[in-house]
Amino acid sequence: xxxxxxxxxRVLNVFTLAMINIAAIxxxxxxxxxxxxxxxxxxxxxxAAIVFFxxxxxxxxxxxxxFPSTGGVYTWVKKAFGERYGFVxxxxxxxxxxxxxxxxxSFAAATIAYLFAPQLASHKLYMLGMILGLYWLNTxxxxxxxxxxxxxxxxxxxxxxxxPVSLIILFGCSWFLVxxxxxxxxxxxxxxxHITNMKNLAFLVGVLLGLSGMEMSAVHAKEVENPQxxxxxxxxxSSLVILITSILSALSIAIVVPSHKISLVAGVMQAFEVxxxxxxxxxxxxxxxxxxxxxAIAMVSTWIVGPSKGLLASAKDGDIPKIFEKMNKYHxxxxxxxxxxxxxxxxxxxxxxxxxxxSSYWILTALTAQLYLLMYLLMFxxxxxxxxxxxxxxxxxxxxxxxxxxxxxxxxxxxxxLFAIVVGFFPPAQLQTGNIVFYESFLGGGMVIMVLLPLxxxxxxxxxxx
Numbered sequence: 001x002x003x004x005x006x007x008x009x010r011v012l013n014v015f016t017l018a019m020i021n022i023a024a025i026x027x028x029x030x031x032x033x034x035x036x037x038x039x040x041x042x043x044x045x046x047x048a049a050i051v052f053f054x055x056x057x058x059x060x061x062x063x064x065x066x067f068p069s070t071g072g073v074y075t076w077v078k079k080a081f082g083e084r085y086g087f088v089x090x091x092x093x094x095x096x097x098x099x100x101x102x103x104x105x106s107f108a109a110a111t112i113a114y115l116f117a118p119q120l121a122s123h124k125l126y127m128l129g130m131i132l133g134l135y136w137l138n139t140x141x142x143x144x145x146x147x148x149x150x151x152x153x154x155x156x157x158x159x160x161x162x163x164p165v166s167l168i169i170l171f172g173c174s175w176f177l178v179x180x181x182x183x184x185x186x187x188x189x190x191x192x193x194h195i196t197n198m199k200n201l202a203f204l205v206g207v208l209l210g211l212s213g214m215e216m217s218a219v220h221a222k223e224v225e226n227p228q229x230x231x232x233x234x235x236x237x238s239s240l241v242i243l244i245t246s247i248l249s250a251l252s253i254a255i256v257v258p259s260h261k262i263s264l265v266a267g268v269m270q271a272f273e274v275x276x277x278x279x280x281x282x283x284x285x286x287x288x289x290x291x292x293x294x295x296a297i298a299m300v301s302t303w304i305v306g307p308s309k310g311l312l313a314s315a316k317d318g319d320i321p322k323i324f325e326k327m328n329k330y331h332x333x334x335x336x337x338x339x340x341x342x343x344x345x346x347x348x349x350x351x352x353x354x355x356x357x358x359s360s361y362w363i364l365t366a367l368t369a370q371l372y373l374l375m376y377l378l379m380f381x382x383x384x385x386x387x388x389x390x391x392x393x394x395x396x397x398x399x400x401x402x403x404x405x406x407x408x409x410x411x412x413x414x415x416x417x418l419f420a421i422v423v424g425f426f427p428p429a430q431l432q433t434g435n436i437v438f439y440e441s442f443l444g445g446g447m448v449i450m451v452l453l454p455l456x457x458x459x460x461x462x463x464x465x466x
Contacts, residue, residue, distance in 0.1 A: 039186065102344060
């Protein structure tokens, strides 16, 4: 019976696995970042695919099929470098999600503003109040369990991502083919940023964040009929779909909205506002705004508990104080959820200290990406180390060409992530980021604190358990 059950589990084909990747990664909130740089978006997306996106997918597939566990990155890094660094990895994965919540909720808040007063999308106090209100409502909802999380996620992806992305690409292509005026100037030289100034590469960190998350879906690799053959095909297919739709969506925004006017939180709605006005479809604006907002809020609702489970697993291993193991009668980790709510609330205050909403959105995006990329450094290094320390472990999918293959793929991913972390410290040339001392202190201090915290917590916890 068990063998029959396991054979039935291998039910995912290439297309299905590719769709899982797309649903987990693609998000409208990332498009305005690349719309800011216009044609250079092509360069940034291609570079990100080569040095990060594809290596991440292949490495996480090998790790997921060789060391399957609900702990994910926590288990992989723990096996490679020990329990302490496994905890650091899962902490980084958790805390970057905590910092990500204000960015996705600011996108939702800006979208909701288009239902009644679009000018509020650039109002700091409105954004602050909406982010805090939406987050704590979602947290309260999750206290009662997530039995319907799969349904919420599916509905959110369909109405909040697939429909709007299809529409913005359709309108953008139509606009371009008809020959209407474009704010995007087409030229070969416009494809490449001036790499002599690191500020022109700053948005690379935002692109990598927008393409991250492949390690989450890699746990499904063992459910593919022939992982060695089909998983790379699924990676290639999903990569092509995500890259093509992301590029076309970003360019669609850049065509109709001048670069200096694109809001990082409301850029999508700015573009739809122009399209609907020209095509005399203003009646559709509030409907679309509602759909996108529901999709963003559903995404937050689905993710609020997800990353906490990895931290909960480390709590049960004794890596952090037992108080974080506390769960309510609906089996929700309420202590961890309350802690992340407090951190989200404090981080949201950055909207009061930055020059405008877009710069606030960006600095949180940059810190989120840098912390996530630190986790990826540990993941890529773990994949290489485990090839040597546990060579006999059977991996349903294994990067080809032996240890040379893992060094090339893992090495490229490691160096690409490290480069993006460094680039993230340079404020984008396209944004007004205000006081450089505050900018660098927020990012540098945030990284130091978020890396030292898990080490300190782990040390105290182990001493207490001794």
